[in-house]
Amino acid sequence: MKSINLKDFRPNSGTSFSGRPQGIEVRKKIGLDEIDSNNLEMEILIPQDTSSFNPSFFLGLFFSSISKLGVENFKKKYRIKIETDNSVLKDILFKDIEDGFRNAINSIENKNALSVFK
Amino acid sequence: MFLSNNSSKITITNYIQYISEKDINTDQSSFNSLTLLSPIIVIITFIISQLISESSRRKELKRNWYYKAHLESSINKTEDLLSKSSSILEDYFTESKENKTQNPDYLINKALKLDELKELIRRYEFETINPLKLLYPEVFDSSITELQEFQDSLTELLDIKNDFSKAMNKWYEIKGTIKAKLLNVLSRPILFKKKNNLFNRFKVNII
Numbered sequence: 001m002k003s004i005n006l007k008d009f010r011p012n013s014g015t016s017f018s019g020r021p022q023g024i025e026v027r028k029k030i031g032l033d034e035i036d037s038n039n040l041e042m043e044i045l046i047p048q049d050t051s052s053f054n055p056s057f058f059l060g061l062f063f064s065s066i067s068k069l070g071v072e073n074f075k076k077k078y079r080i081k082i083e084t085d086n087s088v089l090k091d092i093l094f095k096d097i098e099d100g101f102r103n104a105i106n107s108i109e110n111k112n113a114l115s116v117f118k
Numbered sequence: 119m120f121l122s123n124n125s126s127k128i129t130i131t132n133y134i135q136y137i138s139e140k141d142i143n144t145d146q147s148s149f150n151s152l153t154l155l156s157p158i159i160v161i162i163t164f165i166i167s168q169l170i171s172e173s174s175r176r177k178e179l180k181r182n183w184y185y186k187a188h189l190e191s192s193i194n195k196t197e198d199l200l201s202k203s204s205s206i207l208e209d210y211f212t213e214s215k216e217n218k219t220q221n222p223d224y225l226i227n228k229a230l231k232l233d234e235l236k237e238l239i240r241r242y243e244f245e246t247i248n249p250l251k252l253l254y255p256e257v258f259d260s261s262i263t264e265l266q267e268f269q270d271s272l273t274e275l276l277d278i279k280n281d282f283s284k285a286m287n288k289w290y291e292i293k294g295t296i297k298a299k300l301l302n303v304l305s306r307p308i309l310f311k312k313k314n315n316l317f318n319r320f321k322v323n324i325i
Contacts, residue, residue: 014277015225018270051229052273056266088226092233099240103262110255
């Protein structure tokens with residue numbers, strides 16, 4: 001399984017990942033569009049000194065992949081791993097990732113709902 | 119001669135009579151058409167005005183329903199979200215101001231404070247925005263986007279160190295902006311009509 005450590009791509013050298021345009025930029029740098037198409041499983045590492053992984057960044061980084069693959073296949077292909085040993089921080093970041101998935105699913109469902117009215 | 123004269127007279131008389139009768143018949147025919155058309159026009163006008171009234175009434179009902187069912191409570195919940203966020207941020211920046219040495223738990227404290235704010239946003243999303251998902255998907259979508267941007271602003275805000283006044287001023291700016299944006303989005307179903315409407319060219323921004 002190949003790993004990608006997001007520490008190399010953290011915007012503004014801070015402790016958080018936020019902003020949808022920033023997520024999209026990281027997506028391009030990593031080349032996730034090409035990775036989506038191959039059969040490899042990927043591990044995405046959230047570095048241990050991260051205070052927040054906002055849904056905006058999550059969507060910028062992963063929304064196209066989730067749209068293309070579907071949530072279940074996305075989760076099989078991409079394993080998101082939180083590097084910290086601190087359980088408090090781990091819980092917080094786990095909730096952030098859940099927020100990301102929820103927002104992604106809402107966006108996909110909403111797109112499908114709106115298309116009925118087009 | 120007389121006969122011939124009489125004949126011509128008769129003929130002329132007959133002719134005049136014929137012409138007159140023809141005019142009367144034409145007038146009568148026009149009159150009959152008019153009398154037939156008038157009630158039809160009245161009925162059609164009545165039906166159209168009733169349809170317009172009914173349509174206006176339904177729109178008004180729909181607006182009132184949205185105001186009572188969603189908007190009124192949304193305004194209160196938005197105020198609540200911002201007021202609680204204010205308390206959390208004041209505590210955070212006061213604590214940061216008092217910490218004169220580098221706090222080794224800075225990352226954890228920041229993450230925890232941010233998580234408190236995110237919990238408020240999640241609750242707001244579930245209680246205020248989620249109910250709009252089915253009937254007002256565009257309002258739902260726009261609201262979620264605004265909340266994401268709000269969360270990003272808060273994340274950036276918590277990076278401000280050692281400057282309480284700068285941080286609070288920044289917070290007041292964020293607070294004003296998000297309040298305006300959320301209320302603007304949530305008011306759309308009653309304040310703004312659909313696109314491609316002549317009225318939209320002259321619409322006034324309420325906020």
